[in-house]
Amino acid sequence: MMDGPVIIVGAGHAGFHVAAYLRQFGFKGRVSLINGETHPPYQRPPLSKAYINGPSVGPDSLLFRPENFYDEQSVELVQSHVVAIDRQHLKLLLASGASLDYGHLVLATGARNRLLDLPNANLPDVRYLRILDESESLRSVLPSRKRVVVIGAGFIGLEFATVARVKGLEVDVIELAPRVMARAVTAEVSNYFQARHREAGIRIHLGVHATSIEADGGKVTGVSLSDGRHLVADLVVVGVGVLPNIELAAEAGLPVASGVVVDEYLLTADPNVSAIGDCALFASSRFGGSLRLESVQNAMDHARCVAARLVGDRKPYDAQPWFWSDQGNSKLQIAGLITGYDQVVLRGDPARRAFSVFCYRDGKLVGIESVNRVADHMFGRRLLGSDRSLAPERAADESFDLKSALA
Numbered sequence: 001m002m003d004g005p006v007i008i009v010g011a012g013h014a015g016f017h018v019a020a021y022l023r024q025f026g027f028k029g030r031v032s033l034i035n036g037e038t039h040p041p042y043q044r045p046p047l048s049k050a051y052i053n054g055p056s057v058g059p060d061s062l063l064f065r066p067e068n069f070y071d072e073q074s075v076e077l078v079q080s081h082v083v084a085i086d087r088q089h090l091k092l093l094l095a096s097g098a099s100l101d102y103g104h105l106v107l108a109t110g111a112r113n114r115l116l117d118l119p120n121a122n123l124p125d126v127r128y129l130r131i132l133d134e135s136e137s138l139r140s141v142l143p144s145r146k147r148v149v150v151i152g153a154g155f156i157g158l159e160f161a162t163v164a165r166v167k168g169l170e171v172d173v174i175e176l177a178p179r180v181m182a183r184a185v186t187a188e189v190s191n192y193f194q195a196r197h198r199e200a201g202i203r204i205h206l207g208v209h210a211t212s213i214e215a216d217g218g219k220v221t222g223v224s225l226s227d228g229r230h231l232v233a234d235l236v237v238v239g240v241g242v243l244p245n246i247e248l249a250a251e252a253g254l255p256v257a258s259g260v261v262v263d264e265y266l267l268t269a270d271p272n273v274s275a276i277g278d279c280a281l282f283a284s285s286r287f288g289g290s291l292r293l294e295s296v297q298n299a300m301d302h303a304r305c306v307a308a309r310l311v312g313d314r315k316p317y318d319a320q321p322w323f324w325s326d327q328g329n330s331k332l333q334i335a336g337l338i339t340g341y342d343q344v345v346l347r348g349d350p351a352r353r354a355f356s357v358f359c360y361r362d363g364k365l366v367g368i369e370s371v372n373r374v375a376d377h378m379f380g381r382r383l384l385g386s387d388r389s390l391a392p393e394r395a396a397d398e399s400f401d402l403k404s405a406l407a
Contacts, residue, residue, distance in 0.1 A: 001312035003029050004103020007092060009082050009248070011035035012044065014277030014299035015108030016064050021307035023073045032076040032100060034092075039132050040067050040077070045296060047135035048159040049326050053166065055139065059132060085252035087270055106306060107249055107260055107268075107275040111242035111294065116151065120213035125220040126236045129160055141235065142167055149173075149223045149233040151210050153180035155325040157239035158193065161202050162328045164237075171202045172231045174223070176209045184323075186338065188357050189369050192350045196330055205231075244279045244292065257281055259292040264316035266306050274309075276302035286318050287337060295323050320385040322377075329353075329372075335380030336367030345395045348373060356380075358395040365389040375402075382406055 006022060008015045011033050019033045035041060042062035051057050070077045081095040085105065092100045113128040115121070125141075128134050138160075148164050150157045153175035165171045177183070179190035180197075194204055205225065213236060214222040222232045246256040254268045255261040259281030266274050266282055277299040281292045301319040308315065323334040330353065341359035348355030356376040357369040368380035379402045383390060386406075394400045 002027070002104050002310040005030035005032065005101060006104050006106065006310060007032045007034065007100055007102040008106040008108055009034045009092070010108035010110055010245075010277070010279075011037070011041040011077075012108060012110050012277065012299065013296050014110070014303050015106070016041040017300050017303035018106050018108065018276070018307050019075045020065070020073070021304050022310065023075065025307055025311045025313075027307070027311050029103070030076070031074070032078055032102075033070075034078050034080060034082055034094075036079075036081050037131065037133075038079065041065075042132060044130070044132075047132060048129050048156050049163065052129075052135050052139045052142075052160065053163045059136075062132065082248060085248060085273075087252055087273070090272060103272070104310060105273045107273065107279060108277050108299075108303075109245035109248060109260075109275075109279045111244045111278040113238070114241045114243050116210070116213075116238055116240065118210060118212050120215045120220070121238075123213065123215055123218060123220055125234065126213055126238065128238050129156055130242070138237070142169065145169060145235040147172075147233045148235040148237060149210075149231050150237050150239065151223070152239035152241070153177070153204065153206075154184065154239055154241070155181065157237070158197065158327050159325060160237055160239070161197065162200070165200050165202050166328075169235075172205060172223075172233070173197070173202060174205045174208055174210060174225065174231070176207065178206055180204065180206075185332070185334070185369055186341070186344055186357050186359065188344060188346065188350070189332065189371065192355075192371060193327060193330065193332070196328060196353075200328060205229075242278070242294065244281075246279060249273075249275065249279075257290075261290070264318075265309060265314065266302055266317055274306045276306055282317060284318075285316060286320070291337075293321055295321060297322050320381060322381055331372055331374070333370045333374065333377035334367060335370075335377055336365075336384045338367035338369070341366055343392065345392045347376065347395055347398060358390070358392065360392060363389075363392075365395070379403070379406070 084093040147170040150161045150173045208225045212224045244259045249260040250256045260275035262275050262282045264283045278294045284291045305317045325332045338359040343360040345358040354372040359367045370377040
């Protein structure tokens with residue numbers, strides 16, 4: 001059991017919940033949470049949906065806990081940036097010049113927006129959407145804009161496009177892939193959401209990429225595409241993925257790849273350092289090989305695993321992943337990982353805007369995508385979490401009671 005000070009670098013979902021779980025599990029030692037933002041720790045999923053859509057929604061609605069939580073739970077909230085890790089002496093060097101001693105260090109440094117490398121991409125009206133300040137800035141500027149080009153048709157891009165269209169903006173979405181959310185969902189789900197967005201008046205341009213941001217006197221006027229077309233715009237919002245924040249770990253000599261390399265216990269090569277959440281490339285016995293996942297579920301379950309280990313309950317991380325995205329009136333929920341599926345089975349009717357796609361690999365269920373079918377999603381989380389499967393013919397048969405498969 002750990003009894004020295006625990007320092008957590010990063011106050012997003014992963015970092016905050018390590019601190020909260022440590023106290024919940026009875027840890028009595030010092031806990032310090034390094035927060036690199038000016039806001040108290042907050043939730044990020046609403047930033048591209050409810051928060052940006054409603055000016056009546058204030059920042060306090062996003063907070064994980066009221067600010068007095070940190071005093072009541074004896075969690076030291078440090079607003080600063082870490083500039084170096086001294087692993088030999090178990091110290092952190094802060095940007096302020098101060099240093100902190102640690103017994104165990106948790107890196108929850110998250111990820112940052114992947115930036116466009118295009119002419120005029122640094123203009124003020126080329127925006128990103130990941131943190132609260134970016135969402136606040138976009139929310140304030142939307143009423144004065146008429147046409148927006150969204151670069152990237154992933155979850156964030158499409159969630160924002162939906163809000164912008166509801167607010168009356170003309171919206172164009174460009175995507176290099178042949179379908180929306182291509183890296184995350186099946187063609188069946190992509191086709192459904194493409195149809196819904198186009199029905200709402202959002203213009204989706206597939207198989208093209210931006211070649212430049214056009215401007216006049218420092219103001220954005222549009223986006224030029226690889227097929228020679230030009231889209232008029234007075235605002236550009238970019239959602240082309242993220243990069244894990246691995247630099248701090250790398251400079252400290254810890255192994256990194258597409259994330260900070262950790263084992264199945266979420267420990268780095270240094271037994272005094274863990275890494276969790278979006279920045280962690282973790283060994284997975286459930287899926288084989290190593291994974292880096294960007295999801296609230298993964299961040300929170302990583303936090304629970306590490307906090308439990310630090311109070312003496314050492315178990316490998318083995319949670320079943322799940323994800324979600326709200327786009328207009330359609331709620332997408334995904335249980336499991338569908339990578340490498342070779343068979344899909346439809347349950348329900350996309351035309352009725354409520355269906356699920358059961359994904360199989362070598363005859364075994366590996367994931368379920370559900371659109372407006374919460375019960376199917378919850379079934380999938382329970383079934384996959386217990387390492388069971390369901391015959392494809394039963395998945396397709398709506399008269400078959402899914403709950404009976406859990407008995």
